[in-house]
Amino acid sequence: MSEHPKIREDEHSVFERPRTIRIIWIVLIASCVLFAALGFVLAAMHEMHPHFTADAFPAFYAVVGFVSFAFIVLAGQHLRRILMRPEGYYDGAEAELPHNPVADDAVRVTDMDEAKA
Amino acid sequence: MTQVLPAALSPGMVLILAGLVAALLPRMGRNVAGVVGVAIAFVHLLSYGNAPVGEPLLFAQSSVMGFDLTGVRVDRLSFIFSFIFHVAAALNVIYGWRHATRLEASMGLIYAGAAIGGALAGDLLTLFVYWELAALSSVFIVWAGGGHAAFKAGMRYLVVQVSSGLLLMGGIAVWAGQGNDLAFNSFELIGPDGRVALAPLLFLLSFAIKAAFPFLHTWLQDSYPKASAVGAVMLSAFTTKLAIYTLARGFAGTDILIVIGCVMTAFPVFFALIENDLRKVLAYSLNNQLGFMVCAIGIGTPLALNGAAAHAFVHIIYKALLFMGMGAVLTRVGTTKATELGGLHKSMPLTTVFTIVGAMSISAFPLFSGFVAKSMITLAAAEQHHFWAYLALLFASAGVLEHSGIKIPYFAFFAHDNFAPSITGRARPKEAPLPMLIAMGIAAFLCIFIGVVPSALYALLPFEAEYTAYTSAHVVTQMQLLMFAILAFALLVKFRLYPAEVRSVNLDxxxxxxxxxxxxxxxxxxxxxxxxxxxxxxxxxxxxxxxxxxxxxxGPEGGLARTWTVGYTALTTAVVLAITLLLVFAAG
Structure with missing residues (x-):
């Protein structure tokens, strides 16, 4: 995500190095291929036990997973056009005011405990 | 096993007493009261022994004004729910060891006790008492979040929760008025005449509010994220799962619940996607998980009901774990908004690992607890040939992976590093405090343990149904679903199609x-x-x-109060006399 300020090279963790990211991609794609292939193997061995017509296709779950996820992300973000409001929409600035006798009291009591301890 | 305490004393009452004692003690005393209270209550519960299927053990039976009450009913359904409520209560005490306020520590125990008492209640009136106590104790936990927003959210929460109690009470009145006894067993929503029966409808509405059915759900997303780090963990466990228990007890096999459950699993997925506050994402995720259980209760076969109970069991642990992870972030950083977070794995590695364990459990990866429970529900839907429900559950499973499996850990601990000293000029946030790490560690261990040894969980399940989680077909189909969904995520991020987080409030x-x-x-x-x-x-x-x-x-200055002269008075008298004389003459 390049719109964020760059951090120093020595602040990168192992998960942010290009090499690691490449390995993650390879593992991800390899496991996708593996489990899709296993689906066909199990189907050939009659181990899949489909309950409907659709899930008799050996990669049915792969398709459902991919399409559902992509649909949720691509369609869901448009909900923002209707639903998104600025922060403080309901309660405004007053929401930030500490105005809660119950909690304030509890916090004060706790602090006294810790002063004693 | 012999009874350690009188059998008539509900284990829930033990925790309520512990909560009352805790209110009077300093911090260490509260912690001890919590640990001892939960331990005694748990041993007390275990000493009843798990009843055989279909043979409940009844205690504390009494008769008040002609109503037969049963304070404690131990059967396999109430046992598994009470069992997991104890585990959640113990995790809460440990997690709040150093951070729970007096109010939270005390009310947390009372709240847990109310949930346990409610699950063990054998009649509707006893259930009502615990139902309301759970509402009244938990609202203090919302308020303890502090600030005006938490106070107002708490008021809204209270109104909703008490409304649920009123509906329950109304249902009891109608039910008893029709000459039924008050034992809490299953109800028929549709009466013999084919019309909806009033009392069961009121019960269903009451349970529906607490189970956060669609359109009745917003109290959950409104209040939970406004509680404190500790408070949200307490809240996540009890109210909704007590409602799931009552639904499983009262409305198993009610067809409408399949549809409601499917809607419940699907719609929060979209709200979770666009939500910025990660604890609110977890609240939507909670809603989605409840949908799985409601759907299973609607299917109503022994396998489905076992699935609902198992799912509630594992869900309480991993949902608490996820809320604990976000609570640790809140404690160290002061916010759980995705826009303000990122890169925390560098300084909070243990919290990261524990949260990822929770994320993989809720996403139902094989060898994690979600897998062994959720697969029962999807299989039950398939066996009953509910194709659309089955598809909705698969869709929702991809949704769970999106918001809880990926979004929570990714935006909190990875994504863009917002805490690099070269940007902030400050040291990175510290790792979570030790008690929080211990609680998260225990929860993470349980998630993996149940995932690896599902027979430990299956031994507790309420009904007899054969089920094997680890068949090659189950593992391969689930891994296909998950890995291809992750592939979709990776591609969407790579091609910049994944929406960035935005500081915002989203309407519901x-x-x-x-x-x-x-x-x-x-x-x-x-x-x-x-x-x-x-x-x-x-x-x-x-x-x-x-x-x-x-x-x-x-008045003193009025016409009737003025002084008259003697002559005027004599004249008036003469006139009156004359009129009288004339009248008498005329009348005569």
Whole structure:
């Protein structure tokens, strides 16, 4: 995500190095291929036990997973056009005011405990 | 096993007493009261022994005003729920060891006790008492979040929770009025005449509110994220799962619940996607998980009901774990908004690992606890040939992976590093405090343990149903679903199609009563006061006018009070006499 300020090279963790990211991609794609292939193997061995017509296709779950996820992300973000409001929409600035006798009291009591301890 | 305490004393009451004691003690005393209370209550529960299937053990039976009450009913369904409520209560005490306020520590125990008492209640009146106690104790936990927003959210929470209690009470009144006994068993929503029966409908509505059915759900997303780090973990476990228990007890096999459950699993997925506050994402995720359980209860076969109970069991642990992870972030950073987080794995590695364990459990990866429970529900849907429900559950499973499996850990601990010292000029946030790490560690261990040894969980399940989680077909189909969904995520991020987080509030159906509803209410208040003022004002003006006129004639300065001369008086008397004389003459 390049719109964020760059951090120093020595602040990168192992998960942010290009090499690691490449390995993650390879593992991800390899496991996708593996489990899709296993689906066909199990189907050939009659181990899949489909309950409907659709899930008799050996990669049915792969398709459902991919399409559902992509649909949720691509369609869901448009909900923002209707639903998104600025922060403080309901309660405004007053929401930030500490105005809660119950909690304030509890916090004060706790602090006294810790002063004693 | 012999009883350690009188069998008539509900384990829930033990925790409520511990909570009352904790309210009077300093921090260490509260912690000890919590640990000892949970331990005694748990041993007490275990000493009842798990009843055989279909043979409940009844205790504390009494008769009040002709109603038979059963304070404690131990059967396999109530046992598994009470069992997991104890585990959650123990995790709460450890997690809040250093951070729970007096109010949270005390009310947390009472709240847990109310949930346990409710799950073990054998009759509707006892259930009602614990039902309301759970509402009243938990609202203090919402308020303890502090600030005006938490206070107002707590008020809304209280109104909703008490409404649920009122519906339950109304249902009990109608039910008893129809000559039924008060034992809490299953109800028929559709009566023998084919019409919806009133009392069961009221019960269902009451349970529906606490189980956060669609359109009744917003109290959950409103209040939980406003509680403190510790408070949200406490809240996540009890209210909704007690409602799931009551639904499983009262409405197993009610068809409408399949549809409701499917809607419940699907719609929060979209809200979770666009939500910025990660604890609110977890609240939507909670809603989605409840949908799986509600759907299973609607299917109603022994396998499905076992799936609902198992799912509630594992869900309480991993949902608490996820809330604990976010609570640790909140404690160290002061916010759980995705826009403000990122890169925390560098300085909070243990919290990261534990949260990822929770994320993989909720996403139902094989070898994690979600897998061994959720697969029972999807299989039950398939066996009953509910194709659309099955598809909805698969869709929702991809959704769970999106918001809880990926979004929570990714935005909190990875994504863009917002805490690099070269940007902030400060040291990175520290790892979570030790008690929080211990609680998260225990929860993470349980998630993996149940995932690896599912037979430990299956031994507790309420019904007899054969099930094997680890078949090659189950593992391969689930891994296909998950890995291809992750592939979709990776591609969407790579091609910049994944939406960035935005500081915002997203509207939900509570907008209808928080904005136009509030305006309508305030308009009603203004109109009523105006009407009152005109009625009362009119009456007052009228009365004042009458008094003024009376005063004008009868007052000290009035016409009737003036002094008269003797001659005028004699003349008046003569006139009156003359009139009288004439009248008497005429009458005669």
């Amino acid at each position: 159906v509570d907008w209808f009563w928080r904005v136009p509803g509030r305006k309508l209410l305030m308009g009603g208040v203004v109109w009523t006061s105006a009407a009152w003022r005109s009625v009362w004002g009119g009456a007052r003006t009228g009365a004042a006018g009458t008094i003024r006129r009376l005063y004008a004639t009868h």
